[in-house]
Amino acid sequence: MALVDPTRRAILAQLERRDGASISELAKPFTIRLPAVMKHLDVLAGAGLVTRSKSGRTVTVRLRPQPMREAMEWLRRYERFWSSSLDRLTAYAESKELEARRKGR
């Protein structure tokens, strides 16, 4: 679910542009509060997409590109598979519905 949320995708896109960012830097473009950003980071870290390291009072967040790349590949592959399958499923179910109606069911 890590990539479903638009805020999380925006955070990842920000991290792609630079080598590490603090949590307050990441929160800047959003209208949401820091704790909400922290929650999004928990999800991203849980999915293995970012790492957090603490130095003094600053937490630096970094992207981990390999799992990110694999996740995107995974998504693209299944997107292709299922879009096409569901289009055919739609056409097939609609033809079965018409057939059932013609038979008066």
Next chain:
Amino acid sequence: MTSLRLVRRIKARPQVVFDAVTTAEGIAQWWGPDAGPVLVAEADPRVGGRYRVRFRMLDTTEHESSGEFLEIVRPERIVMSWRWKGGVEDPGESRVEITLKPVPEGTELTFVHLQLLDEETRRSHEEGWTGSLNKLEAIFAAVTAA
């Protein structure tokens, strides 16, 4: 954990869509990424029952996926586990959830495919921390536009 979510509005009643999704006869008509044929379709649509689908793509490669029905609520919801035979396409186990909601024109189908990461996959991800990621935004744009 990665997941794919797709929604379709179908002009057919939920029970018609449900049968198209869960019967071998239905699956044989629509399963697969292109217009290549389904070669084997088996389905035992009850909790704990299994399915198996083998299909040929237009590039002549054959692929087979199978799994177990984890939830079956006719005509509302289907949850099944998913694994590729051989695992070349994707070695891990994943899960497919299909929810059917009645709407005035017929059915709204919400489809979710969830990747489940096992420990092994997680570890190899830990070790794979290399290089920089290019064009992430372009990739996102492509995926979200699809």
